[in-house]
Amino acid sequence: MKGNVLVAGFTTRHVARSAAAAGYRVTAVDHFCDQDLSWYTDEQIRFDDLDDLPDAIEGICQRHQFDFMVVTSGAETVDCPVPLMGTPAVQVEPFLDKGMMQEFFEGLEMPIPPRAAPGTYPVFLKPLTGAGGWRNAIVHSIDEERAWEALFPGAPYLAQEIVDGVPASVSCIGDGSRAVAVAVNRQVMRGGDEAAFGFSGSMTPFDTPMAAEMVRVAEQVVAASGCVGSVGVDFIVGDDLHLIEINPRFQGTVDTVEMATGCNLFDLHVAGCEGRLPVLPPRVAGRYAVRSILFAEEELVVTGDLTGLAPIVADIPWPGTVIEEGGAIVSVYGQGPTEAQARASLDNNIITVRTYMSQW
Template sequence: MRLLIIGINIRHIACSAWRAGHEVYAVDGYCDLDLESCACDMAPLSRDGMEGPKGEGDPVSEHIERVRPDAIILGPGLEEVRVRGVPLFNNSPDKVRRISDKLWQARWLERNGFPFIRTEASAEGLDFPVMIKPRRGAGGVGCRVARTRSELDWGEGLIYQEVVAGRPASVSVISDGKEARALAANEQLIGESWTGAAGFRYCGNITPLEPLPESDIAGMAEGIVSRLGLVGSNGVDFLLTEEGAVVVEVNCRFQGSLDSVQCATGVNLFQAHLNSFRGVLPERPAIICSAGRAILYASRPLKIRRRLLFPWTADVPRPGSRAERGDPFISVLARGSNREEVVGRLRERSDLVRKAFH
């Protein structure tokens, strides 16, 4: 199938589609070297039309005319854009916009009997410390803890949550709009100092989650995704607390765990995503190994001067590109027989990458 895949960062989606045998045309905000190797054609994503509220601009029409694809997949940052005249293999923009509202999510989880984190439009009535988050957003960007009233932000577009301690996890799910199938439970890497991430920034995954919690988070994720009527690849984030699992948020899109899930299960996630639109769901796969991806963040401004030749990197930046302090600039991958092996290799490889850049 001739596919146009477009989004701010679509390397993981496009390369999975290419491995599934599809003809991939990529439009991306980074144009990394490994994306180029998976695409028949690659173009930079224009920011024109993307400065207003999501869905109001039209950053895809020029690429539709140029590529004339059989179908389109919208990636990160563009999932709410409306597309006309070409089949779209995504959840509907209206559904994405509604579910991406974290305040709406919390109310929905409460109504449907799922464990949730108390979430309010105002900090009034919440005990300190208080978690402050963008009402819409991803990757932990803009999240912080206020320990006193003087540290509160009162800007628009924020939500306020009780602070809950727990182990971050996620479940990767494929759904056909009625039924859902969990493919893997994953450990989430959040704010790991060895990746250069700060605060609550998302910086990768380990698949499978070890040890598994007593709570059936796979079954819970299937129930959430199926009741929401989602289609394709979706994910549910959890915190595993001493009292049990609580839902952090629902992500109606491809997740950053795609690399580790594919490696650990042998399932091509993109093809499973496409098949779900025809009502075909995979069985829950067996785990064949442990796998991980770590996103590395720049500790200072970087100018990429040469290509890295390590075979276990992903999102490989082009020579001449730049990363500001705190920006993600490359990913490292690893596999092993257990979590400890994978984390050890990820840390060793992150050290090698930093030495090569510095």
């Protein structure tokens, strides 16, 4: 074993799996503690609210010794009782505030969606804090904006002009002053009337004529950010390229990046944190991977065991779990030598999973 690592955050399965595959002994502090998290960890501690996360981390660190800790979404600024393998909280904070991030991009004179003038519609609204895009929305009038504000009372937000294009990202490794891109990804948004801009999956690679420019811009902004290890840069890709945000931590694209490239992002993360940028092998042609999260259309109780469907599924709930309407049930994967074949594989696997769940 390379060492003992604590992975902490709202959801950790994707990072724990990568760390275990890299040869680490893993313990996790996680909100969900799904079945397959236990496959990659010696111990898992569940917490309910993010306010409970610091105490959960403190408690596990009193019982075990760790060589270092890696954080995921929700834990970026938590005090670390053990050495942090990642970007320090003081450097992360500007990238957890959408307004400060906008100012950072403006200072670099990067292409970004402009701030919307007051009273102009339609407009794109996003809370200044939070991850996953679940509260983002397009509003078309002052009444719609007030209704949206009422959903999140007192929460400050950023209003931007709407830009057309496809949500995408670049997965990078930074060493604090340089960065190298690992993969270009297409992001899958949930769609629908509620949480339309919530992250619900990814395709790697994203074949687009803008890929080289995305890589150039992403490497430049990650280098300028001072962040280390795994860092994601989100874009809207249309006729023009627009930067959206920096994610100074492991991203939800970990699974498809590793499936498509064959790399181990945890090893690359550690190298970047130690000041070593990876020399990546040439991209392997004919390797596409896609992930889609299935959501509950109504409240349900998990009465079957989905573990038998692995490896086409992950984030597997325990039998007896109650999932609220709109809640995530499970992740489903597809792979293939072309994008079309990967999507067809995903569609077939979703049919298999839904057929099994129809018996619940």
